[in-house]
Amino acid sequence: MSDQELKALRVRIDSLDEKILELISDRARCAQEVARVKMASLAEGEVPVFYRPEREAAVLKRVMDRNKGPLGNEEMARLFREIMSSCLALEQPLKVAYLGPEGTFTQAAAMKHFGHAVISRPMAAIDEVFREVAAGAVNFGVVPVENSTEGAVNHTLDSFLEHDMVICGEVELRIHHHLLVGESTKTDSITRIYSHAQSLAQCRKWLDAHYPNVERVAVASNAEAAKRVKSEWNSAAIAGDMAASLYGLTRLAEKIEDRPDNSTRFLMIGSQEVPPTGDDKTSIIVSMSNKPGALHELLVPFHDNGIDLTRIETRPSRSGKWTYVFFIDFVGHHRDPLIKAVLEKISQDAVALKVLGSYPKAVL
Numbered sequence: 001m002s003d004q005e006l007k008a009l010r011v012r013i014d015s016l017d018e019k020i021l022e023l024i025s026d027r028a029r030c031a032q033e034v035a036r037v038k039m040a041s042l043a044e045g046e047v048p049v050f051y052r053p054e055r056e057a058a059v060l061k062r063v064m065d066r067n068k069g070p071l072g073n074e075e076m077a078r079l080f081r082e083i084m085s086s087c088l089a090l091e092q093p094l095k096v097a098y099l100g101p102e103g104t105f106t107q108a109a110a111m112k113h114f115g116h117a118v119i120s121r122p123m124a125a126i127d128e129v130f131r132e133v134a135a136g137a138v139n140f141g142v143v144p145v146e147n148s149t150e151g152a153v154n155h156t157l158d159s160f161l162e163h164d165m166v167i168c169g170e171v172e173l174r175i176h177h178h179l180l181v182g183e184s185t186k187t188d189s190i191t192r193i194y195s196h197a198q199s200l201a202q203c204r205k206w207l208d209a210h211y212p213n214v215e216r217v218a219v220a221s222n223a224e225a226a227k228r229v230k231s232e233w234n235s236a237a238i239a240g241d242m243a244a245s246l247y248g249l250t251r252l253a254e255k256i257e258d259r260p261d262n263s264t265r266f267l268m269i270g271s272q273e274v275p276p277t278g279d280d281k282t283s284i285i286v287s288m289s290n291k292p293g294a295l296h297e298l299l300v301p302f303h304d305n306g307i308d309l310t311r312i313e314t315r316p317s318r319s320g321k322w323t324y325v326f327f328i329d330f331v332g333h334h335r336d337p338l339i340k341a342v343l344e345k346i347s348q349d350a351v352a353l354k355v356l357g358s359y360p361k362a363v364l
């Protein structure tokens with residue numbers, strides 16, 4: 001390519017950037033107008049709802065449907081995700097609590113869902129995220145709920161039994177783990193590997209093969225593991241990209257998770273009900289009386305009405321010895337007439353039924 005050609009292409013890029021800049025500014029002004037309309041149409045004593053997950057899901061889907069490339073759908077949606085995040089921040093800067101410290105996968109999930117224009121607050125434990133949301137100190141919380149290799153995150157499920165929360169979104173993240181070391185680590189003298197217990201479990205086979213005799217130390221989070229190795233010459237950490245760059249660590253080995261499709265699902269929790277989008281999921285908690293056939297009785301209405309169950313998890317109820325509650329996720333919104341009828345049928349047989357929320361299926 002000649003210098004002349006390169007110059008001409010850059011002139012074109014500059015002119016396109018100017019147009020994009022103008023269009024983004026136009027869009028941002030529109031969002032400001034939306035905020036004004038939302039404020040003007042409030043009834044007496046009503047609180048404005050600026051964040052609209054159902055609309056955001058529709059915007060991202062529309063972008064993906066219309067995208068002709070060469071950028072991929074995910075890439076394009078990510079760019080629009082950030083534009084929308086900045087537009088919303090003009091209306092109302094969202095405060096989001098997540099399972100910290102900084103650099104965790106939960107932080108990455110929060111950014112993937114809300115974009116980077118939110119005010120984010122790391123919390124030391126899952127229960128603290130719930131409490132922060134319940135206290136109204138933040139608008140939303142982000143917590144992990146299940147991993148494709150290791151299963152349910154029980155702390156999260158149990159927290160739903162203790163707090164009244166509405167689930168208003170979900171996001172899935174591919175989890176890649178790396179073996180990380182600090183500048184002063186002597187890589188041939190590693191005697192200790194730190195990580196969160198779930199991550200150590202997700203890399204068990206790799207560790208057995210490569211570091212069979214090295215002590216595995218479970219710590220509160222992967223980011224905490226990364227922080228520790230920075231100052232220790234004989235240890236390594238298992239953590240992801242965010243923690244690696246946050247603490248300036250080097251990847252001794254990349255993508256060491258045992259299963260290449262290792263993913264974690266995260267939930268957005270708050271107090272806001274989300275209207276139907278036509279492509280939703282619902283989460284409920286049900287407790288049945290402790291008698292034979294109770295689970296069968298619970299599942300029949302779903303089967304009879306062709307409702308797609310995406311997950312079922314059992315946890316001790318905490319209100320009696322050997323009594324259990326079921327956490328169930330299924331496709332549909334609790335306001336859909338068919339789902340309404342099924343939930344009514346179940347509540348006739350159940351000891352208790354609580355809808356945790358209906359929310360758009362993860363778009364990104």
Ligand SMILES: O=C(O)C(=O)C[C@]1(C(=O)O)C=C[C@@H](O)C=C1
Pocket residue numbers: 031034035050051052053055056059083084085087088091
């Ligand atoms: O449509 C709205 O209600 C808006 O506030 C605009 C907008 C956007 O930028 O598209 C911004 C924030 C909402 O969460 C959804 C969409």
